Amino acid sequence: QQPVQSPQAVILREGEDAVINCSSSKALYSVHWYRQKHGEAPVFLMILLKGGEQKGHEKISASFNEKKQQSSLYLTASQLSYSGTYFCGTPFSNAGNMLTFGGGTRLMVKP
Amino acid sequence: EAGVVQSPRYKIIEKKQPVAFWCNPISGHNTLYWYRQNLGQGPELLIRYENEEAVDDSQLPKDRFSAERLKGVDSTLKIQPAELGDSAVYLCASSRGQTVPELFFGEGSRLTVL
DSSP: OOOEEEOSEEEEETTOOEEEEEEOSSOOSEEEEEEEOTTSOOEEEEEEETTSOEEESSSOEEEEETTTTEEEEEEOSOOGGGOEEEEEEEESSSSSSOEEEOOOEEEEEEO | OOOOEEEOSEEEEOTTOOEEEEEEOOTTOOEEEEEEEOTTSOOEEEEEEETTEEEEOTTSOTTTEEEEOGGGSOEEEEESSOOGGGOEEEEEEEESOTTSOOOEEOOOEEEEEO
């Protein structure tokens, strides 16, 4: 079952903050976050694991609420380079990287 | 390190014609995925390979779609015959293994069926 993302789109000014949510109807063991710029390949941002362990590459934070079956991505003091579409993905099985992705959240950061 | 390479980048065909997409994953990546991404939506899984074996093809519409990964390296996804609804971007992704979090995606092959 596909996770549900909200909001569908966000427009920000540089320096403003944003939160993107990802919810699932099934129990979550991990949530994966990707960003895709227009016409480009999706790029891995981070993974949130059950138990709170977080692995990522960029200075963007996230949380994982197992009870609510939800993850949130926090973009603080947004930069122009943050613009793109953010996707969360959840594994088909309990673990692994075979993912079903949400519909995406379009983020536009303006000067 | 070279990334995932896909070709062609763009393909326009008439309905009922066949089409094929090629993917060369990152060297040493045993796991390979094909995803389909419709406009404005998230990627949808089609098939997963572990080396040359298709270990999960439950999402692949087998009446017209086929895939292969000879020798466990390059992969080809074929559609025959194509339908209007097949217009989408076909993404290939690879990883070191199914338990490694990070997927590396190619830029995709954009298919337009007229």
